[in-house]
Amino acid sequence: RHIGMAQRLATDVAARARREETLRGVLGVRGVGDAVEVAARIVQAATDDAKALTAERDEAERADLRRTLGVADGAALPPAVRSQVTALEDEQKRRATRSLRDGIDRVLTDLQSMYRDVVMLAFGREADMINRELESELRALAQTWGPRRALVVLDRIAETRRNLEQNVNPTLALESLLVTVASGRTP
Structure with missing residues (x-):
């Protein structure tokens, strides 16, 4: 999964951006x-990516x-086959949710x-x-925070990942994480 993302980042300028x-x-x-705004942007971007990945296939x-x-295109579904179409649509919804969670997981990895x-x-x-492209910002953060606060954030990222596995709302999970980024404390 992460190898595929690395390949995508190496070849896709938009993904890198x-x-x-x-x-x-x-x-x-x-x-x-800021935490609320950035969390919403992250979830929206992950949602858009998930839709783009699944729409054509669906x-x-x-x-x-x-x-x-x-059944011809545009024709009404006979009652005898509706359950098969419903089963497919349910599977597609599950796949879309998984794709969204995978997108957020990639952000957490980053x-x-x-x-x-x-x-x-x-x-x-x-x-x-x-992340050499962010070296000056990360160096300043390291000097300001020191390792302890960064380790608190790393622990919070791991907790956010576990929360998402338990079906916590992605926006709320990211907001909580980003409040920790802003404050250095776990809410």
Whole structure:
């Protein structure tokens, strides 16, 4: 999963730009208002990506199923086959939810790499940096925060991931994480 994202970042300029925009947005969080705004943007971007990834496939699956069932495009579904179409639609909804959660998980992985860099810089280990494009911002953060606060944020990222696995609302989970980023304390 992460290898695929690395390949995408290596070849897709738009994906790299979205990643950097997300990381810079999180670096700009200073309070609750910022946390709410940035969390909403992250969830919206993940939602848009999930829709883009699934829309074409979903439509093709629906068309294939209708063709297999002998139902012409635009024709009403006979009652005898509605359950099969409903089952497909339910599966597609589950897949869309999974795709959204995967998108948010990718953001959490990016945030982990960024705050890991802060810890490494706080300990003078700049050769191990991952996010070189953010070096000056991360260096300033390492000097201001030190390793302890960055470790609190890293723990909070892991907790956010666990919360999402328990079906916590993604926006609320990210807002809570970003309040920790802003304050250095767990809400």
